[in-house]
Amino acid sequence: MGAPSALRFAALRGFLVALLAATASHFAAPAAHAVDEIQVYNADIAPLHTWTLQQHLNYVWSGSQTPDFDGGFAPYHSLNGTPELAYGVTDWYEMGFYAPFAVDSSGTFLPGGAKFRHLFVSPHAEQRKFFYGLNIELSYQAPRFSPSPFAMEFRPILGVRDRGWEFIVNPIVDVSVGPGGSANFAPALRLARDVGGGVMLGAEYYTDFGPIGAIPPGDAQKHTLFGVVDFTMFGLDVNFGLGFGLTDASDKIVTKLIIGRAF
Numbered sequence: 114m115g116a117p118s119a120l121r122f123a124a125l126r127g128f129l130v131a132l133l134a135a136t137a138s139h140f141a142a143p144a145a146h147a148v149d150e151i152q153v154y155n156a157d158i159a160p161l162h163t164w165t166l167q168q169h170l171n172y173v174w175s176g177s178q179t180p181d182f183d184g185g186f187a188p189y190h191s192l193n194g195t196p197e198l199a200y201g202v203t204d205w206y207e208m209g210f211y212a213p214f215a216v217d218s219s220g221t222f223l224p225g226g227a228k229f230r231h232l233f234v235s236p237h238a239e240q241r242k243f244f245y246g247l248n249i250e251l252s253y254q255a256p257r258f259s260p261s262p263f264a265m266e267f268r269p270i271l272g273v274r275d276r277g278w279e280f281i282v283n284p285i286v287d288v289s290v291g292p293g294g295s296a297n298f299a300p301a302l303r304l305a306r307d308v309g310g311g312v313m314l315g316a317e318y319y320t321d322f323g324p325i326g327a328i329p330p331g332d333a334q335k336h337t338l339f340g341v342v343d344f345t346m347f348g349l350d351v352n353f354g355l356g357f358g359l360t361d362a363s364d365k366i367v368t369k370l371i372i373g374r375a376f
Contacts, residue, residue, distance in 0.1 A: 148171060148193055149169060149171070149193045149194055149195040149211070149213035149214070149215070149225060150169050150195060150197075150211075150213075151169070151171050151317075151319060151339070151354070151356070151367075151369040152169070152352070152369075152371060153281050153283055153301045153302065153303035153317050154232070154246065154248055154268060154270050154281075154283055155238070155239075155244075155270070155272060155279070155281055155303070156234040156235060156238035156239075156244045156245065156246040156270045156272060157234075157238055157239050158199070158201055158205075158206075158207035158232055158234055158238075159199045159200055159201035159207050159375060160201050160375060161201045161203065161204055162200075162201060163200070163201050163375050163376075164198065164199070164200050164375070164376055165198075165199045165200075165201075165373060165374065165375045165376070166196065166197070166198055166199075166373060166374065166376065167196070167197040167199075167371055167372065167373035168194065168195075168196050168197075168370075168371070168372050168373070169194045169195050169196075169197065169369070169370075169371050170192065170193075170194040170369070170370045170371075171192070171193045171194060171367060171368070171369045171370075172190075172191075172192050172193075172367065172368050173188045173189060173190060173191050173193075173364045173366075173367050174190070174365075174366040174367065174368065175189070175364065175365035175366040176188035176189045176191075176358075176364030176365060176366075176367070177189060177364065182259075182260045182293065183260075184256055184257065184260070185257055185258070185259075185260075186215065186217040186218075186223065186257055187217070187218065188364050189218055190217075190218035191215055191216065191217050191218060192215060192216040193213075193214075193215045194213070194214060194215075195211045195212060195213040195214065195225070195228075196211070196212055197209055197210070197211050197373075198210045199232075204236040204237065205233060205234055205235070205236045206231070206232070206233055206234075207231075207232040207234075208229075208230070208231060208232075209228075209229070209230040209231075209232065209250075210227075210228070210229055210230075211227065211228035211229075211230070211252075212224075212225075212227060212228075213225030213226060213227075213228065213258065215257075215258070223255070223257050223258070224255060225254065225255050225257075225258045226252060226253040226254045226255045226258060227252065227253050228250055228251070228252040228253075229250070229251050229252070230248055230249065230250040230251070230266075231248070231249045231250075232246060232247075232248045232249075233246055233247045233248075234246030234247075234270065238272075241274070242273060242274055242275055243272070243273055244270070244272050244273075244274070245269075245270055245271050245272070246269070246270035247267075247268070247269055247270065248266065248267075248268040248270065249265070249266070249267060249268075250264075250265065250266035250268070251263075251264075251265055252264045252265070252266075254289075259289060259293075260291070260292050260293040261289035261290055261291035261292060261293050261294045262290075262291045263289070263290040263291055264287065264288060264289045264290065265287075265288040265290070266285060266286070266287050266288070267285070267286045267288070268283050268284075268285045268286075269283065269284055269285075270282075270283055271283075271284075277306055277307040278304070278305070278306055278307075279303070279304070279305050279306075279307075279313075279315075280302075280303070280304050281302070281303040282300065282301075282302055283300060283301040283302075284298075284300045285298070285299045285300055285301060286298060286299070286325070287299050287321075295324045296324065296325050297321055297322070297323055297324055297325065298321075298322045298323070298325050298328070299319075299320055299321040299322065299335075300320055300322075301317065301318065301319045301320070302317065302318040303315060303316070303317045303318075303341075304316050305341070305343070310344075311344060311345050312342065312343065312344045313342070313343040313344075314340075314341070314342055315340075315341050315342075315343075316338065316339065316340060316341065317338075317339040317341050317354060317356075318336070318337070318338050318339070319335075319336075319337045319339070319356070320334065320335060320336050320337075321334060321335040322334050331360060332360050332361040332362060333360075333361070333362050334360055334362060335358070335360065335362050335363045336358070336359040336360050336363055337356045337357065337358050337359065337363050337364070337367065338356065338357055338359060339354035339355060339356035339357075339367075339369065340354060340355050340356075341353065341354035342354075348374055349372050349373065349374050350371075350372070350373045350374060351370070351371070351372055352369075352370070352371040353368075353369070353370050353371075354368065354369045354370075355367075355368055356368070356369065
């Protein structure tokens, strides 16, 4: 194994050990937090020594009018989002920075804290039939966004592209540390088809099964199905989706928009 590969796997091992240590005592209570990013990671990263900027925006047209936790804000008619700045450190490692925010139904702007992530992937994933990766995200969450001030996301990436189709799985574990902390299993899936002209149509499925070891009944879980389209316009990469909640605990109608470009 060469030096770059050894470094990569040593870094992955270190983050995995940290994740397991963090989750050991946080399986009891369900996590509650605002969702600023609705995306299936596809192992694409910023080109070497290049910055990319994405803007995520999600709007809840129909959802709960009651906050998920004391001191939070209701999802109904809220706009959640974050700018995401990323840098390609190597052809297999990208660093990313987030500044989440929300605008509640009264029009009040709410800063959400900060996130810092490390994304490790198979190099040149966009050219591979089978690709994989691992995203590790550390965050501070403002009190209006979560009762737990600190969180960690562990997001493996597994995908296949062939004959114009792509299928991607992100079996995510979200860990929150502090009051109400938990480790939740929240996998996401994507199936999409290249229909020509640089346009992809597909479906994305987002879930939150709840705390590992204490998964609640189906209606208390969050399951949302999105119809999505990906295209490029005016030099910008665009992902747009319309989502429908499938359980009582899910927001009923949500739109999501991701706009990005490299520079």
